Every structure is written in structure tokens, then in C-alpha cells.
Amino acid sequence: MTCPPAATRxxxxxLLAPWLFVVPAAVYLLLFFGYPVVKNLVLxxxxxxxxxxxxxxxxxxxxxxxxxxxxSGLFSQTLLTTVLFTAGSVAGQFLLGLALALFFRRSFPLGxxxxxxxxxxxxLPLVVSATTWKWMLDTxxxxxxxxxxxxxxxxxGIPWLTGTSQALVSVTLVNIWVGIPFNTxxxxxxxxxxxxxxxxxxxxxxxxxxxxxxxxxxxxxxxAVSVVLVLGVVYTLKVLDIILVVTGGGPADATQTLxxxxxxxxxxxxxxxxxxxxxxxxxxxxxVLALVFLRADxxxxxx
Amino acid sequence: xxxxxxxxxxxxxxxLLGTVALALAAAGCGGGTGAASAPGKVTSITAxxxxxxATEHAQWSKRLTDCGRTAxxxxxxxxxxxxxxxxxxxxxxxxxxxxxxxxxxxxxLQQIASTGAxxxxxxxxxxxxxxxxxxxxxxxxxxxxxxxxxxVNTVALIYxxxxxxxxxxxxxxxxxxxxxxxxxxxxxxxxxxxxxxxxTPESTWQFLPFLWSNxxxxxxxxxxxxxxxxxxxxxxxxxxxxxxSALNWTQADLHDQFAAGKAAMMVNGxxxxxxxxxxxxxxxGVAPLPVRQKGQTLVPPLGGEVWxxxxxxxxxxxxxxxxxxxxxxxxxxMLALAKEHFTVPSRTAVAARYAEQVPSMxxxxxxxxxxxxxxxxxxxxxxxxxxxxxxxIQSALTGEQTPQEALRRAQRTATGx
Numbered sequence: 172m173t174c175p176p177a178a179t180r181x182x183x184x185x186l187l188a189p190w191l192f193v194v195p196a197a198v199y200l201l202l203f204f205g206y207p208v209v210k211n212l213v214l215x216x217x218x219x220x221x222x223x224x225x226x227x228x229x230x231x232x233x234x235x236x237x238x239x240x241x242x243s244g245l246f247s248q249t250l251l252t253t254v255l256f257t258a259g260s261v262a263g264q265f266l267l268g269l270a271l272a273l274f275f276r277r278s279f280p281l282g283x284x285x286x287x288x289x290x291x292x293x294x295l296p297l298v299v300s301a302t303t304w305k306w307m308l309d310t311x312x313x314x315x316x317x318x319x320x321x322x323x324x325x326x327x328g329i330p331w332l333t334g335t336s337q338a339l340v341s342v343t344l345v346n347i348w349v350g351i352p353f354n355t356x357x358x359x360x361x362x363x364x365x366x367x368x369x370x371x372x373x374x375x376x377x378x379x380x381x382x383x384x385x386x387x388x389x390x391x392x393x394x395a396v397s398v399v400l401v402l403g404v405v406y407t408l409k410v411l412d413i414i415l416v417v418t419g420g421g422p423a424d425a426t427q428t429l430x431x432x433x434x435x436x437x438x439x440x441x442x443x444x445x446x447x448x449x450x451x452x453x454x455x456x457x458x459v460l461a462l463v464f465l466r467a468d469x470x471x472x473x474x
Numbered sequence: 475x476x477x478x479x480x481x482x483x484x485x486x487x488x489x490l491l492g493t494v495a496l497a498l499a500a501a502g503c504g505g506g507t508g509a510a511s512a513p514g515k516v517t518s519i520t521a522x523x524x525x526x527x528a529t530e531h532a533q534w535s536k537r538l539t540d541c542g543r544t545a546x547x548x549x550x551x552x553x554x555x556x557x558x559x560x561x562x563x564x565x566x567x568x569x570x571x572x573x574x575x576x577x578x579x580x581x582x583l584q585q586i587a588s589t590g591a592x593x594x595x596x597x598x599x600x601x602x603x604x605x606x607x608x609x610x611x612x613x614x615x616x617x618x619x620x621x622x623x624x625x626v627n628t629v630a631l632i633y634x635x636x637x638x639x640x641x642x643x644x645x646x647x648x649x650x651x652x653x654x655x656x657x658x659x660x661x662x663x664x665x666x667x668x669x670x671x672x673x674t675p676e677s678t679w680q681f682l683p684f685l686w687s688n689x690x691x692x693x694x695x696x697x698x699x700x701x702x703x704x705x706x707x708x709x710x711x712x713x714x715x716x717x718x719s720a721l722n723w724t725q726a727d728l729h730d731q732f733a734a735g736k737a738a739m740m741v742n743g744x745x746x747x748x749x750x751x752x753x754x755x756x757x758x759g760v761a762p763l764p765v766r767q768k769g770q771t772l773v774p775p776l777g778g779e780v781w782x783x784x785x786x787x788x789x790x791x792x793x794x795x796x797x798x799x800x801x802x803x804x805x806x807x808m809l810a811l812a813k814e815h816f817t818v819p820s821r822t823a824v825a826a827r828y829a830e831q832v833p834s835m836x837x838x839x840x841x842x843x844x845x846x847x848x849x850x851x852x853x854x855x856x857x858x859x860x861x862x863x864x865x866x867i868q869s870a871l872t873g874e875q876t877p878q879e880a881l882r883r884a885q886r887t888a889t890g891x
Contacts, residue, residue: 422868
């Protein structure tokens, strides 16, 4: 056996090299993301009960799980709640995050310290912050209502978590609070990447703060904005722990989202097939939203 | 050493010899505790429950160790928090790694037994006579007993003696008396009564005594009797005797409200007694929950954790686990457990003896005798109905729907039509 000529060997290596880099990542993705997604898809067409875990038998039932969740009466309400919760959360997080990022761009005493303090909510386990908010928003003894009463803004406590129309607002506010650090951090680093000379030049040309924001900051911040918004939408659609801890999906299903509903079907009612179907609806929804958004963004960037 | 491999240095040989010596010594020591006994002989078994609280975990560990000693095995006891017990069990069922001894909350037994992962206890000739009817039915799936609870519990009315005396009201026995008492006990910063009406099956559990005692039934939720029961709760909120926050309170929250003097009465269980006893200034009493009118029989729901023996490849391990289970459910252990946790022994004869020895628990002992298990009628269909009931409670309490409307919808959801 003779060795292949040196030239062939180099060609071979060149051909193989990219694959060697791609394969580990691809295997990882297939194993930890591909498998669960496919499994979840298959599950949603099966009658998957607790018994299945032991016997492995899960008869296929076609589209029955989907038909059941779509016709349950609760579905349209859950979908609307999900959309309102997501839109409200993302808008709130983004606007406040942007305002804070702009604020911290100026240098002032203790600015760095304040900026790192702002990250604190991000470091707290969600269950901890959600539980704290649940106490603070209590109708009778919550610190929020106590403060409002002391300021004579309200006479009787606002049912933050126990009113069907207020509860959704409350969980959205809590989620906004949780999401601000992430938005601020990304947008702040986006702002730092904008060269200071541009602003100096604009100033020489007589541009005020509004004009320089419109013509310099906003266009150059666009990549960071896209990242924040797409991730924000995807993360918010699947928020589970905050709602479960703060309201448990109540009162009277007022804060029930697709995510909490999927969890409840699977782990409280042991309807794993229907839970998976609900989860797939959620995946499709976030996929569609992300695609629409990215497309719109690309069009805006290259008109 | 005749191989051309590099010779190990003298130091490495010494280390090696030392390790071997230590290993031999360890094996020698281990022989005494059974680690090196004959193959096939079971020396230790595993047990899983949800008693993660440090004190309770230690108490159960002691009972398990003692019972293990009787059966001649070491019991390795682990606990996971209640919400993750079922997911853990299902995962273990699919990977065939279930513990030898498994504790379940009694309403979950049907689901797990239906999987085929548990073994019927008659296989081990375990004595199931003398158990309270309700708890035995909770542990029974398709005519066979799969789980036994050493002790049981239920909910009752826990009241603040001082507040009742100050307001000059007697302990309420009927719903009318309850409403009057609650109204008179209410003042700024304090509510007459507190219940848990949150968006979990906990609210269903608290509501069942009102539903059942009035002749309501989980199979037919759209009855006037059921609506009457739910109207009692909504009226209490409407009149201001009960806080709207009940919609967001767990049973642990009720305890905090009661202990802080913000609620004069609460619906809660005897497992709260150890914590209530810690507060010297709190003078509390326990009474059966009121019924709608005199002459009705109180039917409370039966709580308690059943111990089961999961399927497993080793019959001898199952046999040992069953021996430990039998010991846990034996008269002596159940009496000791009941005294430790302020629960009620599930063998009627032991419960009677317990009531004599711990008179403060006699109220719970009588309540438990008539208690009904949640899964007796619906079996594996219970979890869906429990969710439908808690949603109905929330819809009615927020005023979204009238009690009748809410329960009619719950009935439709529960029957899936």
C-alpha cells in the first residue's frame, strides 16, 4: 500500500476541515434541539398517558389532540392573553430598556455602579423575584396598595392579582421588570459601538439631540434592536415560572397563556398529548412571528 | 514482571499496595454491615417521598430506618419537592429506575397505578383490614389495594379563641352561623374567615367539604346543592367577611394570615398544628367545618400519603420493601407518626386509642371517620375535574360568572363535551 500523493492529501484535508468544525455543532443541535422538537411533534399525534411512561404504548390518534385544544373554548381566550402579554411585555421592556441605556450612556458619578445594580433583577432566580412581587401586589397587605393608600390615590386596595382585568396587567408589569436588565444591557452595548465622532460631526452641523437620535442613533442601533425584539418575543411567549408563581394562571384563567396551559395539561391533568399539541402551537407562533419580524427588519434595513 | 513495559517506580508500588490494603480493610469492615454478604441477599432498599422539610424528613428517616431494621435492610431515604414528585416518578418509570418504596399523595395513586408501575399489595400478604374505608378506597385501583397510608388528615375550622370570645360569638356549626360569626369578627385589618381559593387543586380540596356535606357530587356539578355551596363562598367575599386575596392564597398563606391575626378563622389541616403550637400567644381551637343546616352530615375530603411498592426486576427487593411498608402501616408506627405530625392513624382501632391519648385531636379523628377519598368516584378522571372545580371557584369569586354558571361550565369541561 502506498501513501496518496501529497497534493491529494492536502485536498482531502481541505475538504474535511470544514466538516470537522460543523459536525460537532450539528450533532449537538440534533441531539438537544432536534430530538425534543421531533419528539414533541410525534407526541402531539399520540394518546400519551402516564401509562405510556411505563408500557411505552401510545396509540396514534391523528389530529384529535389539536382538535380538542382548538375546540376547548378556552383556546381563543388563551391565545389572546398570550398575544397581549407578549406585546405588552416586549414593548414595555424595550422602551424602558432603551431609555435606561440612553441615560447610562452619559457619564456621571456612580454611573458604573448604578448600571451594575440594574443587572441585579437578572441575577435573581425567577421564582424569588416572582414570589416577592406576589407579596408586594397582595390586595390587602401588599406594599404597592399600602403605598397607594398612604398617598390617597386609592381608597380601597386595587385587586392586582385577584381581579380578572387587573391580573394580566400585573403579570405583564412583573415580566417587564424582569426583562429590563437584558434589554438595557444589549441596547447599551449597541450604543457603545456607535462612534462618538458621528455625534461630534452632527453637532457641528447643528443637529439637536432629537435629530441626532433620529439620524444617527436609531439607524446604527438597528441590529441591536432586532436582536432584543426577536429574542424578547420568543422568550416572552414561553414565560412560565413568573405566571405560575404570581397568579397560577388565575383568577379564573385570566392569566392563562399557551405556555401555562401546556404545562397544566401535561403536569396537572396528565394529558401529555394535548400538552404537546399546545406546545407545538406555541412553537409555530414564535417561528412565524420571528420570521415576519426578521423579514420586515431586512426590508427596513435595505429599502 | 516479564513484560517490556516500563517498571513502576518503588513509590508507586507502595501506593498501590497501600490502596489494596485499605480496600481489603474496608471490605472487612463492610462485611459487618452486610455490604459483602452473599449475592442475591438484599441489604438495602431505596425510598422516595416529598418530605423535604428538614424536621419532617428526619422524622420519616427515623421511622424508615426503624422499620428497615425490623425487615433487616438499610433504607436509603430521599425526598423531592411535592410538585416534582410526579414528573420524577414518570421519568423513573420510563427508565425503570423507580425506588423500591414510593410515597404518593393519595389522589395521584390512581394515575400511577394505571401505568402498571406499581404492584398490588395482596401479593405480599399485607394485612389491609381495619383501615378507614375512605383511605383504603383511595389506595385501591380496579379492585386491588396498591397503596396504604399510615396516617390520614382532612381540613377543619381552626379559630382564634380570643377573637371569638371578644366578639362574643360561638363556634359556628351551620353556614348561617358561619356568615354571622365571620361578619362580627371582621374589622379593619382583619377578616372573619380565610380559605384558599387559588388556581390550583388546593382550592378544590378546601371546597369539597362544603360541596359534599350539602349533597353535591363531583360527577354532577351543575346541581342546586353544588351552587349553594359555592354561593356560600361568594357571599362571604361579597359581604367583606372574606378577603378577595383568597384567590391567591395557598394553605400556607392562610396560616400566615391567621398567625398574624389578620384572619379570625381559617379552613386548614392538622399538619399546621406544630407551627401553630410554636406561637405561645396564639390561642386557637379546632372544630368540624360547618354544614348548611343542622342535621346534615359533614363529609370532608381525605388527605394522606400512601406508600407503594413499584414494579422492579428483583422480587426479593420488592419483598423487603413490602415488609417495610407493612411495618410503617403497623399499629405502633402509625400511632407514633400520628403523634409526631398531628395526623390521624388510618386504622380505626388505633385512631380511637389515639383520640384518648391526644384529646386535642379528637375533632379530627371524628371528621376523618366520615371522610371521602377524592378519586373514589372518578378514578383517573379526577385531576381534570379538580381543575374544572378550581376554575369554577375562581370564576364565581371574581364575579365573572354566577355560581350556577361557573359550575355548569365546570361540568361541561369535566365531561369533555
